[in-house]
Structures are given as structure tokens and as C-alpha cells.
Amino acid sequence: xxxxxxxxxxxxxxxxxxxxxxxxxxxxxxxxxxxxxxxxxxxxxxxxxxxxxxxxxxxxxxxxxxxxxxxxxxxxxxxxxxxxxxxxxxxxxxxxxxxxxxxxxxxxxxxxxxxxxxxxxxxxxxxxxxxxxxxxxxxxxxxxxxxxxxxxxxxxxxxxxxxxxxxxxxxxxxxxxxxxxxxxxxxxxxxxxxxxxxxxxxxxxxxxxxxxxxxxxxxxxxxxxxxxxxxxxxxxxxxxxxxxxxxxxxxxxxxxxxxxxxxxxxxxxxxxxxxxxxxxxxxxxxxxxxxxxxxxxxxxxxxxxxxxxxxxxxxxxxxxxxxxxxxxxxxxxxxxxxxxxxxxxxxxxxxxxxxxxxxxxxxxxxxxxxxxxxxxxxxxxxxxxxxxxxxxxxxxxxxxxxxxxxxxxxxxxxxxxxxxxxxxxxxxxxxxxxxxxxxxxxxxxxxxxxxxxxxxxxxxxxxxxxxxxxxxxxxxxxxxxxxxxxxxxxxxxxxxxxxxxxxxxxxxxxxxxxxxxxxxxxxxxxxxxxxxxxxxxxxxxxxxxxxxxxxxxxxxxxxxxxxxxxxxxxxxxxxxxxxxxxxxxxxxxxxxxxxxxxxxxxxxxxxxxxxxxxxxxxxxxxxxxxxxxxxxxxxxxxxxxxxxxxxxxxxxxxxxxxxxxxxxxxxxxxxxxxxxxxxxxxxxxxxxxxxxxxxxxxxxxxxxxxxxxxxxxxxxxxxxxxxxxxxxxxxxxxxxxxxxxxxxxxxxxxxxxxxxxxxxxxxxxxxxxxxxxxxxxxxxxxxxxxxxxxxxxx
Amino acid sequence: xxxxxxxxxxxxxxxxxxxxxxxxxxxxxxxxxxxxxxxxxxxxxxxxxxxxxxxxxxxxxxxxxxxxxxxxxxxxxxxxxxxxxxxxxxxxxxxxxxxxxxxxxxxxxxxxxxxxxxxxxxxxxxxxxxxxxxxxxxxxxxxxxxxxxxxxxxxxxxxxxxxxxxxxxxxxxxxxxxxxxxxxxxxxxxxxxx
Numbered sequence: 001x002x003x004x005x006x007x008x009x010x011x012x013x014x015x016x017x018x019x020x021x022x023x024x025x026x027x028x029x030x031x032x033x034x035x036x037x038x039x040x041x042x043x044x045x046x047x048x049x050x051x052x053x054x055x056x057x058x059x060x061x062x063x064x065x066x067x068x069x070x071x072x073x074x075x076x077x078x079x080x081x082x083x084x085x086x087x088x089x090x091x092x093x094x095x096x097x098x099x100x101x102x103x104x105x106x107x108x109x110x111x112x113x114x115x116x117x118x119x120x121x122x123x124x125x126x127x128x129x130x131x132x133x134x135x136x137x138x139x140x141x142x143x144x145x146x147x148x149x150x151x152x153x154x155x156x157x158x159x160x161x162x163x164x165x166x167x168x169x170x171x172x173x174x175x176x177x178x179x180x181x182x183x184x185x186x187x188x189x190x191x192x193x194x195x196x197x198x199x200x201x202x203x204x205x206x207x208x209x210x211x212x213x214x215x216x217x218x219x220x221x222x223x224x225x226x227x228x229x230x231x232x233x234x235x236x237x238x239x240x241x242x243x244x245x246x247x248x249x250x251x252x253x254x255x256x257x258x259x260x261x262x263x264x265x266x267x268x269x270x271x272x273x274x275x276x277x278x279x280x281x282x283x284x285x286x287x288x289x290x291x292x293x294x295x296x297x298x299x300x301x302x303x304x305x306x307x308x309x310x311x312x313x314x315x316x317x318x319x320x321x322x323x324x325x326x327x328x329x330x331x332x333x334x335x336x337x338x339x340x341x342x343x344x345x346x347x348x349x350x351x352x353x354x355x356x357x358x359x360x361x362x363x364x365x366x367x368x369x370x371x372x373x374x375x376x377x378x379x380x381x382x383x384x385x386x387x388x389x390x391x392x393x394x395x396x397x398x399x400x401x402x403x404x405x406x407x408x409x410x411x412x413x414x415x416x417x418x419x420x421x422x423x424x425x426x427x428x429x430x431x432x433x434x435x436x437x438x439x440x441x442x443x444x445x446x447x448x449x450x451x452x453x454x455x456x457x458x459x460x461x462x463x464x465x466x467x468x469x470x471x472x473x474x475x476x477x478x479x480x481x482x483x484x485x486x487x488x489x490x491x492x493x494x495x496x497x498x499x500x501x502x503x504x505x506x507x508x509x510x511x512x513x514x515x516x517x518x519x520x521x522x523x524x525x526x527x528x529x530x531x532x533x534x535x536x537x538x539x540x541x542x543x544x545x546x547x548x549x550x551x552x553x554x555x556x557x558x559x560x561x562x563x564x565x566x567x568x569x570x571x572x573x574x575x576x577x578x579x580x581x582x583x584x585x586x587x588x589x590x591x592x593x594x595x596x597x598x599x600x601x602x603x604x605x606x607x608x609x610x611x612x613x614x615x616x617x618x619x620x621x622x623x624x625x626x627x628x629x630x631x632x633x634x635x636x637x638x639x640x641x642x643x644x645x646x647x648x649x650x651x652x653x654x655x656x657x658x659x660x661x662x663x664x665x666x667x668x669x670x671x672x673x674x675x676x677x678x679x680x681x682x683x684x685x686x687x688x689x690x691x692x693x694x695x696x697x698x699x700x701x702x703x704x705x706x707x708x709x710x711x712x713x714x715x716x717x718x719x720x721x722x723x724x725x726x727x728x729x730x731x732x733x734x735x736x737x738x739x740x741x742x743x744x745x746x747x748x749x750x751x752x753x754x755x756x757x758x759x760x761x762x763x764x765x766x767x768x769x770x771x772x773x774x775x776x777x778x779x780x781x782x783x784x785x786x787x788x789x790x791x792x793x794x
Numbered sequence: 795x796x797x798x799x800x801x802x803x804x805x806x807x808x809x810x811x812x813x814x815x816x817x818x819x820x821x822x823x824x825x826x827x828x829x830x831x832x833x834x835x836x837x838x839x840x841x842x843x844x845x846x847x848x849x850x851x852x853x854x855x856x857x858x859x860x861x862x863x864x865x866x867x868x869x870x871x872x873x874x875x876x877x878x879x880x881x882x883x884x885x886x887x888x889x890x891x892x893x894x895x896x897x898x899x900x901x902x903x904x905x906x907x908x909x910x911x912x913x914x915x916x917x918x919x920x921x922x923x924x925x926x927x928x929x930x931x932x933x934x935x936x937x938x939x940x941x942x943x944x945x946x947x948x949x950x951x952x953x954x955x956x957x958x959x960x961x962x963x964x965x966x967x968x969x970x971x972x973x974x975x976x977x978x979x980x981x982x983x984x985x986x987x988x
Contacts, residue, residue, distance in 0.1 A: 066898050068868030147864075147871035148898070441900035441928075442893060591900075592931055594924055603890065611886045617893050617909070619924035625931055674900060718901060720931045 038246065045250045048230050053263060054167055054279075056389025056607060057160035060369055061153035062398040063444070063602070068148045072133045073108055075710040077399035084154050084398065086113070086290020086356045094124065096297075098290045105132055109140075112149075113290070125149060154398045157369040161386040164275050169389075169607070170282040172262040175293050178339075179281065180261070182305035185333040188222045192257055196223045196248035223248040226264045270304070271311040278311070288316065290356040298344055299351030302330040316355045324353055365401045367450030367460045368394070368600065375601050379613060389607035395444030395599050403707035404435045404447035408679075411700030412452050415681070421690060429684055433700060434461035436579050437677040437708065440587035442617045443596025445580075446675065447704075459684070466576040467665045467680060470693070471534045472658035473555070473573035475589065475631050478527055478539075480554040481546045482627045492542075494528045494634050494746055495733040495754070500538035505568045512568045514540040517659075517692070526733065528634045528746070532642030534657060536572055543571035557622040559584035559595050573658060582669050583678045589635070589654070590671045592720050593628035594619040625720035626749055632717055633747040635670075643694050644670065647702035651714035655701070657693035664688055666696035673715045675708055677701055724750045729758035737762050869899035873908060880912075888912065903932040910945050919952030940969035940976075947979045960985040 065081055073079070082100055083089075087110075090099045094111035101109040108127040124140040137146040158164050172180075184191050190198050198221050205219035220228070227247035232240055251260060269277060270284035278287045281304065285293045288307075289300050296304065306326035307314050316323040328349055335345040372394055376385060384390070412433050416423050424430045430452065437447040450460030459465070481492040500522045505512045514536045521537060522529070530538035543551055548566050555564055555575075564575040577585075580598055588595040597618040604613040635654035638644040643657040647670070655670020666681040666689055681696040682689050689696060719725060725747055729740040734754045736743030739761040746753075876891035889912055895905040906929035913922035926946050933939055947962035960983040966976035967987065977987045 064894070066868060066872075066894065068871075068898065069864035148868035150894070439897055442897050444897065592928065594928060603886070614886045614889065616889055616921075617896065618921060619928065621924060621927060625927075715901070 038250075041243065041247055042250050042254075044231060045227070045247055046254065049251075049255060049259070049263070053230075054169075054266065055161065055165065055387040056167060056169070057158035057164055058385045058388065058390035058392055059158055059166075060156045060372055060392045060394060062156055062365075062394060062396040062401075063446075064150040064153050065397070065399075066148055066150050067127070067134060067137065069134050069136060071712060072710070073127065073129055074105075074132050076712060077402075078108075081151060081154070081399060082110075083357050085151060086286065088290065088354070088356055096291070096295060098295070105129060108134075114292075153393055154364075156364045156394070156396065156398070157366075158276065159373060159385045159390075159392075164277060165279045166276045166283055166287075167266065167279040167389075168282040168286065169266050170262075170280065170293065172258050172265065175265055175281060176296070176301075178298065179293055179296065179301045179305065180265075181337075181339040182301045182330055182334060183222075183265075183281075183308065185337055185339060186302075186305040186330045187225070187308055188220075189333075189337060191222050191261070194221060196250075196252035197221060197245055220244075221248060222264045223251055223260050226260060226267055227251060229267050229269070268308050269311060270307050271315055288355045297351060297354075298340065298348035299327060299331075300354065302334065302348060303327040303353065306330040316353045320353055327353075364398070365396055365448065366454040366458075367462065368396050368401065368445070368448040370450075370458065370460060371445075371448065371463060372600050376604070380604070390612070391605040391607065391609070392601060393603040393605070395439075395442075395446060395602050396448075397446040400437060400447040400708050401449075404437060404449045404704055407700050407704035407707065408433050408435050408449045408452065411679075411681075411703060414699065415691075415696060419691065428687075430456075431681070431689075432457075432461065432684055433679065433681040433697075434465070434579055435677065435679045435700065435704060436462045436583050437675055437704070438580075438583050438587055438596070438598055439674065440590035440596060440671060440676045441674070443584075443587065443599045443619075444602070445598050445600045448600075461680065461684075462579045464578070465680070465684070466578055467682065468573055468660040469575065469577050469582060470573040470658035470660040470665060470667060471536075472582055472656055472667050472669050473571065473575065474531055474534065474539050475635060475656055476555045476558060476560070476585070477543045477546070477551055477571050478531060478634065479558070479589075479623055479627055479631050480551040481527065481542055482630055483554060483623060484546055484550045486545065491749065491752055492527065492546075493748060493752060494630055495526050495728065497524050497733075498527055498530060498538045498542045499523070500525045500530065500535045500541075503537045503541050503544075505540060505544055507568050512540075514569075514572055526730070528637055531634045531656075532637040534638075534643050540568065540571055543568070554623065555585075557595070558588050559622065573660065579678045579680050582667070583676050586656075586669045586671055586678065587676045588622040589628050589631050590673060590676055591619070591628070592625040593621060593623040594625075595622035624722075626722040629717070629719055629723050630747045630749075633745075636717070637744075639670065643692075644668065644698055646694060647698045647705075649702070649705055649709060651709050652716050653705065654717070657698060659692040659694075662688050663690045663692065666691055666693040668693050668697040668701040670701055670705070672705070672709060673717050674712075675705070677705055677708070679704070719747065722750050724748050724753045726753045728754060729761060732758045732760040734758045734760075865899045866902055869895040869902040869905060872898060873902075873904050876908060885912070885916070901932055903929040903938055906932070907938065907941060907945065910942075910949070914945055914948050914952065917952065919949035922949040922952075936969050940966050940973065943969060944973060944976050944979070947976065947983070951979065951983060956983045959983045 067078070071078070079102065087098050087100050090101055092101070094101050094109050097111050097113040099111045101107075103109070106129050108129060109124070110127065111124045125146060126138045126140055127134050128136040128138070137149055138144065139146055158166060188198065188201075190201070198219060201219035201221070203219075224244050227244050231247060232244055266280040268281065269279055270281075271278040271287065273287070278284055281293055284304055284307070285291050285296055285300075288304065289296060291300070303316065303323060303326075306323070306329065309326070313319065314323045314326045331340070331345055331348050334340045335342065340348070372392065373385070376392065380390070412431055416431060422431050432451055434451055435447065435449045436445065438445050448462050450462050451457050478492075485491050500516070502521065503514060505514070516536050517534065522533070522535060525533075525535065525538055527538070527542060529535070530542070548568065548571075551571060552564055552566050555570075556562060559581055560575065560577055561581065564570055567574070584595060584598055599615055599617070601613075601615055603611060603615070605611050632654045635656055636652065638657070639648055639653050639655055644655050647655065647668070649672070651672050653670055653672050655668060658667030658669065659665070664682055664686050667679065669676070669678045671677065679697040679701045681700065725745050727736045727743045728734060728746045729736045730742060730744050735757045737757050740758050741761065872891045872895035876888040876895070879888040879891060889909070892905050892909045892912065895902065896909070899905070906925040910922040910925035910929065913919070913925065922945065926942050926949065930939070930942050933942065943962050943966035947959045947966060950959035950962055960980060963976045963980040963983060964985060966973055967980060970976070980987050
């Protein structure tokens with residue numbers, strides 16, 4: 001029995017020893033595993049802190065806006081621009097940078113914000129207005145007059161990988177202590193006392209949650225929150241919480257409180273607008289208040305700190321009352337913890353929420369932004385664009401872009417309403433339009449609308465759609481004529497005559513027969529008339545005399561690409577081009593014959609403002625300046641009397657309609673001295689539009705140009721050296737006299753203007769055959785006369 | 795050589811500030827706080843700002859216009875800021891400001907002259923020539939025309955076209971016979987100063 005007991009006892013001891021050994025081994029393995037896990041976490045934390053902590057999306061900005069006397073404050077969209085830049089309209093005198101007061105349309109007082117990257121200090125200025133127009137700008141500090149003032153570009157979009165985290169980094173030294181205290185009061189009062197975990201807060205949260213029977217309160221410190229945001233998911237599991245605690249402990253061991261705090265201030269999530277997330281305290285202050293953190297009031301500081309707990313729940317835009325309550329909770333805590341005085345507490349609680357107007361949807365000018373991204377892709381790797389926080393400054397004018405979008409949308413809606421066959425039909429693509437506007441002297445692309453809806457189609461017709469240009473090509477033909485002259489060496493002039501009757505051009509054993517619109521012909525006409533009325537037969541005859549080679553060469557110089565076929569039909573626009581190419585050609589006419597290179601991206605800077613790339617104005621001589629001016633002068637007639645007369649503006653303008661075979665494409669290309677705009681309307685698949693350019697594209701062009709030229713000082717077209725302007729009688733082409741019923745101002749090369757007075761309308765000078773220019777009555781191609789010749793201009 | 799480059803740089807700054815002064819002056823809203831009185835404009839400048847033409851009047855005929863032109867003043871302000879940027883070695887900022895001056899007042903020759911100068915100094919003579927073309931069409935006063943001819947000479951020299959450069963220097967000297975730079979350019983390109 002005793003032996004049996006001994007055996008049992010020995011077995012029990014062995015068993016116990018085995019368990020202990022097993023436990024020991026398991027413990028050793030566990031300890032090694034735990035140690036390795038800990039080391040792994042440590043490496044993770046260290047890598048995060050020592051490496052790139054955030055991917056900073058690049059930001060794309062519009063062009064700066066120049067203010068100077070003569071600019072109309074309201075019509076130029078100044079107030080809207082200020083609002084988009086985060087300026088807040090106040091009733092009293094502006095005190096804070098970013099405030100402005102607009103006093104009865106007579107005075108605009110502006111407390112300028114310091115521009116990012118600018119060395120200039122923030123300052124206050126007064127803009128004195130008369131009838132809405134700026135007449136004087138004065139610095140408030142010393143009363144000195146200011147000649148020009150520039151508002152910075154507006155943010156248009158971000159370039160990001162998958163998630164758009166909008167963030168502006170800030171150092172802890174730049175953050176006012178009051179803001180830090182507000183955050184500590186709201187989130188982690190003992191941040192500077194604990195070692196990563198605030199056990200008192202944890203126990204308090206446990207007690208509250210147990211009593212409530214669910215999660216009501218968290219006890220996470222700033223360090224824990226930071227670790228969670230950096231590395232962990234938002235799921236609420238014990239496992240995740242343990243890892244979070246360990247990581248917080250590691251971070252606190254390895255890094256100073258200030259390093260952790262700085263990371264936290266840049267990491268926290270503060271809200272959402274569309275696809276864009278607002279991250280970090282500087283971005284948050286800018287987004288909600290249009291200010292730097294250093295300029296926030298106490299109330300704004302508390303509101304921002306209060307948002308951290310649940311940014312969308314306490315959003316001052318979506319739930320202003322809840323936001324106010326939450327702000328007051330933070331203020332109460334600050335007072336309770338002795339961070340602010342009672343007087344400050346009372347004053348801050350009396351503050352209105354005072355957020356800046358709700359931000360625009362973040363994707364402004366999407367076709368333009370795509371174009372900029374494509375430009376940049378050639379020189380900057382995608383990872384750099386999505387992670388390095390580059391600042392990309394473009395040429396876009398935000399206000400013109402809005403006008404362009406409005407003109408295209410409104411124009412298409414009107415066309416669909418007016419013409420039944422253009423209305424959307426099931427299974428058929430909708431009518432499309434695009435618009436591009438460029439500054440002819442710089443080549444800057446000021447506005448770009450690539451189609452009716454970016455959401456439906458990202459195909460950017462401005463740069464990707466090559467279409468026949470139709471009559472938009474005619475000015476090129478006449479430019480070539482003015483440059484190269486007649487075969488006998490004599491000059492072509494705007495008053496030169498050409499026969500507008502049915503015409504055949506034999507070429508490569510084929511015969512080309514250009515026909516006029518509505519098959520109507522006008523006999524002998526001047527080239528000015530041919531251009532104003534867009535006469536095909538007359539233009540083809542002139543082109544035949546000039547020759548294809550000089551025309552093709554002139555077209556290339558002006559900016560049409562090398563793909564133009566050297567066949568007669570190109571003289572009436574059978575060649576293809578994109579709207580942007582057309583804009584470049586017309587920009588050369590507007591810019592004294594100098595062809596600008598279109599510019600969208602102007603400057604690329606690092607996040608700290610160091611310039612990586614700059615794209616400057618590039619001009620190249622395309623045609624002589626006197627020829628450019630004579631073409632412009634004739635194209636003014638298109639808007640004054642010709643096919644474009646429905647699009648007249650209040651400022652000097654020139655332009656040309658374009659319609660292609662079977663009415664597939666409708667165009668209008670036109671310009672003032674300072675803005676060239678091209679509009680195309682049609683169907684992507686080439687379905688017939690059944691409307692000419694004057695009916696489909698011109699209204700959109702005119703709508704846009706009226707908005708674009710409102711509020712800016714108008715400028716005249718200026719004759720270059722070598723051009724003489726002379727009033728002539730349009731019938732005789734000779735100097736106008738008092739007896740002439742009409743007289744028009746015509747541009748001639750100096751020395752080639754007429755010297756004799758009109759003999760048709762002067763009774764003392766006999767009129768002989770041919771002196772009326774050999775005009776004939778307009779007739780159909782079958783020879784029948786259709787209508788009487790109307791006195792020109794009609 | 796380095797001393798020459800520094801001298802050329804200093805000259806550019808002085809000339810930029812000088813050309814900005816051709817515009818009616820008010821203080822630009824930048825760091826510059828200097829205020830100058832608007833100088834009297836030359837008759838040719840006055841013609842430029844008129845823009846519209848009287849029938850049968852050739853462009854070169856003078857016409858009186860003493861009105862203050864705020865657009866020109868704004869462009870002048872930006873050109874002045876460009877001068878300051880250049881003096882601080884901020885070449886890209888200077889170029890940006892000059893280009894913005896072109897956008898504000900495309901008819902102010904001063905912006906084009908200074909852009910041309912920057913491009914000559916940056917070794918981009920082809921670009922400079924286009925700006926000089928533009929400036930030449932806009933300017934009417936002798937001093938600016940001489941400066942344009944001088945810069946054209948330098949740009950053409952940069953392109954290796956000595957004959958054309960020589961002609962440009964000759965023109966510059968015909969307009970301002972005391973211009974030492976044009977004289978030196980003429981000598982370099984094989985011409986003989988008179």
C-alpha cells in the first residue's frame with residue numbers, strides 16, 4: 001500500500017515537473033515571442049518617426065489676381081474671390097488678417113493675410129471705389145498710395161494617391177500655447193505627466209462605460225490616439241487596445257513629449273469636404289476659419305480643439321448648435337483647469353461660431369487640373385506628386401473658369417431647348433461643347449472646359465478632340481495672301497477684289513468645287529467682304545492665286561501642326577486641329593503676329609517654397625505684325641457686320657465663325673486685345689448638328705466674353721508700326737468723301753493706302769465701267785439672280 | 795569675368811528700376827515702400843496709351859494725352875518689384891513679376907525689355923528676341939529704342955549671328971552715340987565705332 005502510495009507520489013511529482021518544465025518552456029517561448037513582438041512594434045514606431053510620417057498631396061492653385069485702379073470690384077468677382085480665399089466680411093473695421101469690410105459700394109477695407117510663401121507682412125489696405133470701380137488704393141498704416149495689389153491663387157485641387165489627406169505641416173513652436181492647452185483640456189489633461197497611458201483616465205472610462213452598459217467614454221491619451229491613427233484600425237477589440245498601449249509606451253520611451261505632440265498636431269483628423277479630408281491643426285484652422293493657428297481667437301481655438309473628438313458630428317457647418325455646445329464644454333474645462341481667466345472664458349463663450357463660408361466642392365476646373373497633371377507627369381514621378389506636398393501654381397483665372405463653365409452649361413441647355421433634334425435621346429450621346437480661353441500676350445490658359453460634364457466624360461475636347469476647323473481657317477488664307485502678295489509682286493490689300501462665283505480647282509487629276517453657304521454667290525467682292533461673310537468661292541479663288549505651299553507654311557507658322565494635308569480643301573478648313581491649337585493661331589493674330597506657347601503650369605515649388613520648375617512666356621514670330629493687325633481689323637468686321645454680328649461685345653473684338661461639312665462641327669474663335677476664346681459645339685461621334693457656328697458656338701462665346709470683359713478696363717486694338725488707318729468708301733475702295741453714304745476705317749500697309757477720293761459718290765468725278773469694283777448682283781450657281789445687292793455694309 | 799557678370803547684374807537692376815519709373819508711379823503693394831512722382835511721358839509714350847487711331851493719321855504722329863493710366867502704373871509697380879527681386883537674387887520671382895506685368899498691361903514696353911534682358915542673361919537669346927520684337931513695336935522713345943537695339947545685339951551675338959549683331963549695335967550707337975556697351979559690342983563683332 002505504502003509502496004503503491006510511493007509510486008503514485010513519484011508519478012505525481014514527475015507529472016508536476018513535466019508541467020512545470022512545459023510551462024517553463026512555453027513561458028520562455030512566450031517571452032521570446034513577446035520580446036520579438038515588442039521589438040517589432042518598436043521598429044515600427046521608430047520607422048514611422050524617423051521616416052516620412054505623412055504623404056502630402058500636391059496642391060494646385062489658380063493664378064494670382066491683380067487689383068489696381070480701373071478694376072471693377074464686383075463685376076470682376078473680387079468679393080467672391082475673397083470669400084474663396086477665406087476672407088470674412090465684417091461689419092466693423094477689419095482687425096484680424098482675413099477680415100474685410102465693404103462699405104456701401106464706396107470703400108473696401110481689407111486686412112490682408114500673409115500670403116503663403118510670401119515675405120510680405122500682413123497689412124491693411126483701403127480700396128476707394130466709384131461706381132463699383134477701384135479708383136484709389138491706399139495702405140492704412142502710412143496712407144501711401146498703392147499701384148498694384150495681388151491676391152494669391154486659390155486652391156483648385158490636390159494630387160493624391162487613393163485618399164486625399166489635405167494637410168499643412170506645422171512645427172510645435174508655431175502653435176500658440178493656448179491651442180495646445182485647449183487640446184489638452186479636451187483630450188488629455190495629464191499629457192505632460194503620464195508615460196503614454198493615463199491609468200486614471202482609463203479607470204474613469206471603465207467605470208463610466210460599465211455603468212452605461214456600453215462605450216461612452218475613451219481614456220486614450222494623445223500618444224495612444226497618435227499610435228492608433230498611425231498604425232491601427234478603428235475596431236474596438238482588446239487585442240488592438242493592448243497593441244495601442246504598448247506602442248504608446250514605446251513612443252513615450254523613445255521620443256520627447258514635444259515630438260509626440262507635434263506629430264499629433266499634424267496628424268489629427270478634423271473633418272471632411274467631399275473627397276478631401278482635413279488633417280492637422282494648421283489645415284483645420286485654415287479650413288474652418290481661414291487663419292493660421294496663431295491668429296485664432298479663444299472661441300475658435302476651443303471650437304477646433306472640440307472637433308477632435310468627432311469632427312463630423314460637431315461640424316460647425318452641419319451642426320452649428322452642437323459645435324457651439326462642444327466649444328463651450330472645452331472652454332469650461334479650460335476654465336476649470338485654470339488655463340484661462342473668468343473674463344476670457346465669458347468673452348469666448350459670447351463669441352459667435354464665425355467659421356468662414358462653406359468651402360466650394362474641391363474639384364474645381366477638373367479638365368484643367370487633368371491637363372496640368374498630364375503636363376507634370378512628364379517631369380515629376382507620380383510618387384513625388386502624391387507624397388511630397390508640391391505647390392503647383394497655374395495660369396487659371398478662377399473667376400473666368402466659372403464664367404466659362406456657366407457659359408457652356410447654359411449654352412448647351414439653350415440649344416437643346418431651341419432645337420428639338422439636339423435634345424438628349426436614349427442610347428445616343430448628348431450634344432457636347434468645349435471652351436478654351438487664353439491670354440494672347442502670355443499664352444496663359446485662363447479657362448478650360450473640356451465638355452459638358454466631367455462626371456460623365458473625362459475626355460477633354462479642348463486638347464484631345466481633333467476636328468475639322470471649317471471657316472476658322474480662312475484668316476490663315478488671307479494672312480498668307482497679305483504676306484506673299486500676287487505673283488506679279490503687287491500687294492494683296494483688304495480692299496483687293498476677288499470673284500465670288502462658282503469655281504473649280506483642278507488638283508492631282510481631280511476637280512474640287514467649293515460651294516458657298518446656301519449656294520449663294522456675290523460676284524466681285526473685297527477680301528474683307530469675303531472674310532466677313534465667310535464666302536467659300538471667293539476664298540478658294542484667292543487661295544488658288546496665292547498657292548497652297550505659302551498657305552500651308554503660314555498655317556504651320558501660326559501654330560497648326562504638321563499634319564495639314566497639302567490639298568485644296570484645307571483652304572476651307574478640311575484640316576483638323578484641337579480647340580487649343582486654334583486658340584494659339586488666333587492668339588498670334590491678337591499678339592502682333594507673335595505666337596505664344598500655351599501655358600497651364602507656371603511654377604512648381606516644394607512644400608517649403610523652393611522653386612523646382614518654372615514655365616515662362618515663350619513667344620515666336622509667326623507672321624509680320626502689320627499682317628496680324630490687318631487680319632484682326634478684317635475680323636472685327638465679322639462681328640460688326642458679318643456672320644458674327646449676333647455676338648457683338650461692348651469692347652473691341654474680332655472673330656470668325658466656323659462650320660464644317662454636313663454641319664458636324666460648329667466653331668467660333670474670337671478675341672479682344674487681351675483674351676482669345678475658342679468654342680466648339682458638336683457630337684463626339686460626328687453626328688450632324690445641323691447648325692452653323694454662328695447659331696451654335698457664337699452664343700456661348702458671346703456669353704462668356706461678356707462676363708469675362710465685364711469689370712476690367714477695356715483696351716483697343718493697337719496698330720503696329722507700318723500700318724496706316726484710313727477711312728474709305730467700301731464700294732469704290734477709295735478715300736471716303738462727305739458724299740459717300742458709308743465710310744469704314746480700313747488698315748493698309750503704310751504707303752499702300754488709297755490716295756484718290758471716291759469717284760462713285762463724288763458728282764465731279766465721272767464713274768466709268770469697272771470703277772464700282774465690277775460689282776454684280778448676287779446670283780445662284782445656276783445663273784439666276786436671287787436678290788439685289790444691298791449697300792454695304794448692311 | 796566674374797566682376798563683369800556682377801557689374802552686368804547691377805546694371806540690370808538699375809535699369810529695371812529705371813524702366814519701372816517710366817510708368818506713372820505709385821507704391822506697389824510689395825515690400826517696396828519707395829514713392830516716386832509720375833514723370834512726364836514722352837510724346838511717343840502718350841501715343842501708345844491712346845490706342846485708337848485718328849483716320850489717315852500714321853501711328854508715329856504725336857497726340858497729347860496727359861491722363862494718368864492706372865493700368866500702366868500697375869504694370870510699372872510690378873516691374874519695380876521685379877527689380878527688387880532681382881537685387882535680392884530671386885531671378886525666378888523677378889521673371890514671374892515681369893510676366894505678370896505683361897499680363898496686366900501688354901502694351902507696356904518696359905516689361906518686355908526687362909524680360910528680354912533676363913533671357914539674354916540666362917543664356918536664352920532666342921526667347922529674348924521675341925520680347926524685343928514686341929517691345930520695339932510698342933516703344934516710341936529713343937532711349938528705349940536704343941536699349942532694345944543694344945539687347946538685340948547681345949541676343950544675336952549669343953546666337954552666333956555676328957553680322958546681325960553688328961548691325962544692331964550700330965543702330966544702338968546711332969541712337970545713343972555714347973553707349974559704351976554698344977561700342978564694346980560693335981568692336982567684339984568686328985565693327986568699327988565712329
